[in-house]
Amino acid sequence: MIRKISEELETNLTAKRYLHTQGVAYTASALAMCHNGDLNLAYLAGLLHDNAKWIEHTKKIELCVIHNIPINENQRNNPDLLHAKLGSFLAKEKYDIQFPDVLSAIEFHTTGKPDMNLLEKIVFIADYIEPNRKPVFNMDEIRHAAFHNIDFSVLLILENTVKDLKEKNNIIDPITFDTLNFYKQKMENR
Ligand SMILES: [Fe+2]
Ligand SMILES: [Fe+2]
Numbered sequence: 113m114i115r116k117i118s119e120e121l122e123t124n125l126t127a128k129r130y131l132h133t134q135g136v137a138y139t140a141s142a143l144a145m146c147h148n149g150d151l152n153l154a155y156l157a158g159l160l161h162d163n164a165k166w167i168e169h170t171k172k173i174e175l176c177v178i179h180n181i182p183i184n185e186n187q188r189n190n191p192d193l194l195h196a197k198l199g200s201f202l203a204k205e206k207y208d209i210q211f212p213d214v215l216s217a218i219e220f221h222t223t224g225k226p227d228m229n230l231l232e233k234i235v236f237i238a239d240y241i242e243p244n245r246k247p248v249f250n251m252d253e254i255r256h257a258a259f260h261n262i263d264f265s266v267l268l269i270l271e272n273t274v275k276d277l278k279e280k281n282n283i284i285d286p287i288t289f290d291t292l293n294f295y296k297q298k299m300e301n302r
Contacts, residue, residue: 135242143234157217157235164199186283196222223287226294240269267295
């Protein structure tokens with residue numbers, strides 16, 4: 113299954129996008145090894161996490177409408193936001209993935225969500241730290257924490273993400289704030 117999906121993605125994605133996809137898959141499986149997760153599921157979720165990202169914006173909206181995937185106003189104005197939810201749907205329907213953890217890891221890989229399970233955290237982090245990513249503020253610490261204190265790594269990523277979105281005046285999904293608050297609280301209560 114993994115081989116077939118890899119081949120399909122390699123054919124359809126640009127070299128840069130395929131490189132990112134592979135980076136996330138390998139990083140996710142390394143994190144699963146470190147945290148006693150299922151490395152095959154981590155690899156699979158990493159491979160498919162952005163499967164809908166490369167679909168044209170109008171087509172993204174069209175697919176959501178056809179398949180009754182709700183679109184809010186933010187998402188209508190910025191259809192890129194739909195790629196996680198649509199990607200999860202397509203992982204199930206197009207790639208026939210039935211593992212609920214893989215589907216939810218794809219669905220929440222950009223926003224995160226409060227109290228994520230291990231695979232959700234792994235894909236959320238792997239997307240941010242994979243080796244082909246441009247260096248960002250605190251990247252070394254985030255990468256180190258990913259393997260030593262996974263919740264702290266999630267928190268650092270959320271802090272960066274919210275800061276970046278605010279600076280760019282981009283819309284922030286409320287679930288990202290909820291996630292940030294959840295992990296802040298969790299670290300304070302340790
Ligand atoms: Fe993504
Ligand atoms: Fe990604």
